[in-house]
Amino acid sequence: MKTPKSVFTCSECGHTTSKWYGKCPSCGAWNTMEEGEPIVETQVSAAARSIKRLAPEYESEVVRFDELELPDFIRSTTGMGELDRVLGGGLVHGSVVLLAGEPGIGKSTLLLQISSSLCEPTGSGERKVLYVSGEESQGQLKLRAKRLGVTGKSLYVLTESNVSRIIPQIDKLHPDVVIVDSIQTMFDEHIASAPGSVTQVRETALAFISKAKNEGVSVIMVGHVNKEGGIAGPKVLEHMVDAVLYFEGEKLRSYRIIRAIKNRFGSTNEIGMFEMSDCGLEEVTNPSEALLEGRPKGVSGNCAVCVMEGTRPIIAEVQALVAQTSYPSPRRTSNGIDYNRMCLILAVLEKRLGYRFSVNDAYLNVIGGLHIDEPAADLAVAMSLISSIRDEPVADDLIAIGEIGLAGECRAVQNFEQRVSEAVRLGFRRIIVPARNLNRRPLSFDGAELIPVKSIFDKIDVSPKD
Ligand SMILES: Nc1ncnc2c1ncn2[C@@H]1O[C@H](COP(=O)(O)OP(=O)(O)O)[C@@H](O)[C@H]1O
Numbered sequence: 001m002k003t004p005k006s007v008f009t010c011s012e013c014g015h016t017t018s019k020w021y022g023k024c025p026s027c028g029a030w031n032t033m034e035e036g037e038p039i040v041e042t043q044v045s046a047a048a049r050s051i052k053r054l055a056p057e058y059e060s061e062v063v064r065f066d067e068l069e070l071p072d073f074i075r076s077t078t079g080m081g082e083l084d085r086v087l088g089g090g091l092v093h094g095s096v097v098l099l100a101g102e103p104g105i106g107k108s109t110l111l112l113q114i115s116s117s118l119c120e121p122t123g124s125g126e127r128k129v130l131y132v133s134g135e136e137s138q139g140q141l142k143l144r145a146k147r148l149g150v151t152g153k154s155l156y157v158l159t160e161s162n163v164s165r166i167i168p169q170i171d172k173l174h175p176d177v178v179i180v181d182s183i184q185t186m187f188d189e190h191i192a193s194a195p196g197s198v199t200q201v202r203e204t205a206l207a208f209i210s211k212a213k214n215e216g217v218s219v220i221m222v223g224h225v226n227k228e229g230g231i232a233g234p235k236v237l238e239h240m241v242d243a244v245l246y247f248e249g250e251k252l253r254s255y256r257i258i259r260a261i262k263n264r265f266g267s268t269n270e271i272g273m274f275e276m277s278d279c280g281l282e283e284v285t286n287p288s289e290a291l292l293e294g295r296p297k298g299v300s301g302n303c304a305v306c307v308m309e310g311t312r313p314i315i316a317e318v319q320a321l322v323a324q325t326s327y328p329s330p331r332r333t334s335n336g337i338d339y340n341r342m343c344l345i346l347a348v349l350e351k352r353l354g355y356r357f358s359v360n361d362a363y364l365n366v367i368g369g370l371h372i373d374e375p376a377a378d379l380a381v382a383m384s385l386i387s388s389i390r391d392e393p394v395a396d397d398l399i400a401i402g403e404i405g406l407a408g409e410c411r412a413v414q415n416f417e418q419r420v421s422e423a424v425r426l427g428f429r430r431i432i433v434p435a436r437n438l439n440r441r442p443l444s445f446d447g448a449e450l451i452p453v454k455s456i457f458d459k460i461d462v463s464p465k466d
């Protein structure tokens with residue numbers, strides 16, 4: 001049989017073909033087929049070796065379900081409550097976490113900061129952390145550690161990217177936590193392709209994962225994101241790990257938000273908030289206050305909203321700018337709110353209330369880099385749009401909570417009381433709420449006025465009162 005001259009591998013799913021395709025026949029991604037060397041024997045044997053690494057030495061046995069023992073997940077605190085919350089209450093021993101984010105967002109900073117807390121002895125004695133960096137030199141790491149004030153007698157550093165040299169060091173040191181910065185720089189010398197390629201990322205990740213699963217070492221891997229915002233390398237990487245955390249934020253602003261998109265040991269609804277400073281990342285334990293800080297007062301197009309991020313209510317501000325368009329079709333830009341949701345609300349307001357949004361450009365923004373994906377923000381979005389088109393400000397002490405339906409009706413929201421009490425805590429005096437949530441409850445809450453609305457046709461005075 002003739003061996004093919006080269007193979008094309010999809011950088012998303014790892015599917016290989018002998019001919020080039022614009023669209024991957026397996027996962028359907030566009031422009032991801034990359035030309036590479038044909039699979040040679042060393043590669044096959046490397047893959048076989050890594051499977052061998054995973055295979056346990058004992059014989060497999062079948063267990064009856066009710067004889068299974070309840071596992072005792074031991075968690076260690078990372079020293080940062082915000083990160084612990086996203087992880088589901090701390091780092092589970094023996095788990096594998098992938099931390100992804102854009103360059104410069106603060107992944108290395110965060111991991112170096114938590115590594116000293118992870119060294120703190122727990123009930124079972126001293127704990128060792130090994131920080132493997134394939135990106136920075138020892139000098140750079142020391143400099144950063146000095147700036148962040150990180151010390152730790154049981155924190156070890158290894159600047160190496162060849163896994164065949166890293167694994168023996170892990171075996172020698174027996175660390176409790178291994179931090180891999182980053183998985184895209186790691187390579188296995190037995191594989192012909194370049195670091196960061198699908199095969200390399202998969203094989204090197206597998207080597208660390210087998211350490212975690214067989215020996216109970218917790219592994220935190222840094223993953224780069226590609227231009228589209230996905231984790232670079234094979235999609236399978238996300239399926240191989242226990243938790244995938246995304247670190248996001250705006251480059252020019254100091255707030256950073258960490259969220260879980262997969263977590264085998266906790267909920268994926270929680271977010272953690274940090275602020276980047278010279279001394280590293282600081283936790284923002286009161287996100288609402290931080291997000292509302294310095295909000296413009298008495299300006300049209302602004303409206304406060306309360307959304308649930310996991311178990312926590314967070315108050316943010318929605319800003320809208322509606323201006324006459326000079327394009328054949330009006331422009332719509334949305335930052336922090338789902339684009340389709342914005343279009344839906346614009347359509348409802350145009351059809352039901354007769355506002356002429358179709359001849360106006362509309363821009364929406366959520367202050368502080370928060371991404372709102374909750375329908376409970378609809379009412380605030382609608383109010384900010386109307387406030388902007390009419391150029392009449394919404395009162396600063398007013399906040400709106402509620403979902404809008406296609407007929408213009410205002411639907412009830414979940415976690416009503418939590419949202420209202422957070423709004424009251426932050427000093428809002430007038431709270432617009434769905435009438436269905438209120439039922440027969442009193443029209444005030446801790447001194448704040450609750451204004452029930454049935455639909456967007458209700459006439460409410462939202463202007464500032466002196
Ligand atoms: N004095 C400083 N020196 C270097 N970086 C700083 C300093 N103060 C703040 N930073 C921040 O640290 C960030 C670098 O974070 P880093 O952890 O290296 O990111 P990542 O590992 O995600 O690429 C910079 O983008 C910058 O915002």
Ligand SMILES: [Mg+2]
Nearest residue numbers: 107108135181
């Ligand atoms: Mg880094």
